[in-house]
Amino acid sequence: MLNQLTLKKEIRTFSVSPENLTGEKGKGGMAKEGSASAAARDLGQGWKVNPYIVLGAGETAVLADIKGQGSVRHFWITDSAKYGRQLILRMYFDGHKTVEVPLSDFFCNADYREYRQLSSLAICVNPKKGLNCYFEMPYFEGFRFELENLGEECKVYYQIDCEEKKIPAESLYFHAQFRRVNPLPYKENYTILDHIKGNGHYVGTYLFWGVKSNGWWGEGEIKFYLDGDREFPTVCGTGTEDYFCGAYNFDVDGKYTEFTTPYSGMYKVGHTDEIYQSQRYFNMYRWHINDPVYFKEDLKVTIQALGWRSGKRYQPLQDDISSVAYWYSDHLEDEFPPLPDWDGLEIL
Numbered sequence: 001m002l003n004q005l006t007l008k009k010e011i012r013t014f015s016v017s018p019e020n021l022t023g024e025k026g027k028g029g030m031a032k033e034g035s036a037s038a039a040a041r042d043l044g045q046g047w048k049v050n051p052y053i054v055l056g057a058g059e060t061a062v063l064a065d066i067k068g069q070g071s072v073r074h075f076w077i078t079d080s081a082k083y084g085r086q087l088i089l090r091m092y093f094d095g096h097k098t099v100e101v102p103l104s105d106f107f108c109n110a111d112y113r114e115y116r117q118l119s120s121l122a123i124c125v126n127p128k129k130g131l132n133c134y135f136e137m138p139y140f141e142g143f144r145f146e147l148e149n150l151g152e153e154c155k156v157y158y159q160i161d162c163e164e165k166k167i168p169a170e171s172l173y174f175h176a177q178f179r180r181v182n183p184l185p186y187k188e189n190y191t192i193l194d195h196i197k198g199n200g201h202y203v204g205t206y207l208f209w210g211v212k213s214n215g216w217w218g219e220g221e222i223k224f225y226l227d228g229d230r231e232f233p234t235v236c237g238t239g240t241e242d243y244f245c246g247a248y249n250f251d252v253d254g255k256y257t258e259f260t261t262p263y264s265g266m267y268k269v270g271h272t273d274e275i276y277q278s279q280r281y282f283n284m285y286r287w288h289i290n291d292p293v294y295f296k297e298d299l300k301v302t303i304q305a306l307g308w309r310s311g312k313r314y315q316p317l318q319d320d321i322s323s324v325a326y327w328y329s330d331h332l333e334d335e336f337p338p339l340p341d342w343d344g345l346e347i348l
Contacts, residue, residue, distance in 0.1 A: 012164040016064040018050050023066055023162065035155075052157040055079075055087075055149045063145040063158055070164040071171075072137040075145075077103070077158040078129050084112040085345040086151035092144040093137065093173050096332035100339060101178040103147065105324050107131040108285045110208040111347050116267045119260045122204060122287045122326075135203070135326065137174040138167045150342050172200050172328035180340055182320035183212065184305050189223075192301040192323045198331025201292035202299060205243075209282045210320030210347075213307055216249045216276055217317060220304030227297045235293065240303065241266075244284045251275065256282075263287050281347075301325060 012025075018035065020028035034040075034050025055061050081087055084104035091099035102110070108123050109115040109131075118125040124132040137143065147156060177193060184190055192205060202224070211217045218240030223233035237243045241250050245264035250256050256275055258267045269281035293299075305317035339345075 010165060012070075013162070014164060015159050015161045016066065017159040018053050018157070019048075021064075023064070052155045054153060055147065055156050056153045057149060057151065060146055060148040061156070063147055064160050065142075065144045066162070067142040068164055069140050069167055070162055071139065071167065072143065072160055072162050073134070074161040075133040075158075076161075077131050077156065079103070079157070080155040081112060081149075081151060082154075083151055084110050084115075084347060086112075086149065086154070087156075088148040088150065088339065090146045090148070091137070091174070091176075092146075093139045094141045094143075094332065096173075097336070098173055098332065098334075099176040100336055101176050101324050102345060103131070105178055105206065105208065105322060106176060107133070108206045108283060108324075110283065110322060111269055111281065113347075114269055116283065117260065118265060118267075118285070119262075120265065120285065120287060121262045121289055123285070135174055138171040139173075140167055140171075150345070172330055173332060174326075174328055175334065176324055176326045177334075177336060178322070178324050178339065179337060180320075180322040180344065182210070182322075182344075183318040184321055186318055187316045189220075189302040189304050190321045190323070192222075192303060193325040193327070194300045195335040196295075196299040196327070196329070196331070197297070197334065198329040199296050200299075200327055200329025200331070201294045202288060202301065202325070202327045203292055204287045204289075204324075204326035205285065205301075206324040206326075207244075207282075207284045207303070208322040209284065211280045211282070211317075212278055212319050213315070213317055214276060214278050215308045215315075217305070217307045217319065218249065219308070219314060220306035222301070222303045224293050225298075225300035225302075226293070226295050229300075240284075243303075244286050263289060295329075299327070 014023040016023045029046050031050035032045050035052050040047045040049045085102035087103040089103045220240050222237040222243045224235035225233045264286045266284045305319050307315045307317050309315035
């Protein structure tokens with residue numbers, strides 16, 4: 001991308017934030033009253049009068065509602081919510097919902113009680129809970145971001161950085177979808193994504209995995225069913241840690257070893273060094289940036305929950321598994337499974 005910085009472009013930069021809710025030219029920082037009026041009382045207009053919104057319990061805020069053609073290039077947000085999954089992020093492009101994900105899971109940190117730094121090309125989580133997304137999100141007619149609060153009142157700071165420009169006709173829409181199963185039924189595969197139609201490519205997976213049995217839990221294979229695959233997939237992995245670009249249980253000298261790289265990573269919840277014990281949670285992400293999984297008609301993605309039992313035999317697990325799937329496609333009518341209620345989302 002560095003070589004692109006030398007080229008002249010027909011692009012107008014704008015951003016949407018509490019200081020410029022419409023993204024209009026020359027309209028930022030104009031608030032005379034706002035969320036930080038008290039702090040700015042001696043300085044007045046132009047001095048950080050409205051840097052955040054207050055989102056009440058049960059309320060939904062429209063973060064941005066923009067008309068025109070262009071793309072979202074960067075999304076930064078932070079909040080004072082007490083719990084992961086308290087805030088639900090929804091994105092609409094050209095009038096269609098393509099994203100419905102708990103905010104914490106979208107940024108690969110499901111449990112806010114112990115958010116972890118993440119350094120990757122697509123998602124960065126920086127001190128202190130600075131949440132950043134760099135997936136480009138094109139639109140032809142406009143976009144809308146919403147945030148719903150399922151919990152107590154909280155503050156939300158955000159900035160959506162955009163480009164007003166002509167979008168190529170073959171541009172695809174950004175999608176992200178959340179799922180959770182707790183516990184996974186015995187001998188069932190966990191479904192990351194299903195009933196996806198259209199022409200596009202799969203670009204990323206986030207898994208939040210709660211282990212309920214002792215022993216290594218990640219023998220399961222990820223499977224991509226492409227363009228009419230039924231009983232058997234076209235793409236079949238060799239194991240959970242292998243898919244997330246690790247190997248041999250993430251085990252170095254008898255300890256789970258965390259890592260965060262541009263394309264993949266794993267980080268556990270809790271600082272204990274105990275390995276192969278139940279009641280542990282793991283965050284794992286994998287971006288298919290250089291190796292997208294292309295589909296022309298339809299897509300389904302599953303992963304097995306597989307551990308070990310006596311006699312060196314596989315054991316189907318009944319773990320607590322959540323996921324976010326990220327993909328681009330030309331289809332705007334994909335099915336969204338019902339989002340769980342607060343009890344179904346809560347991490348215990």
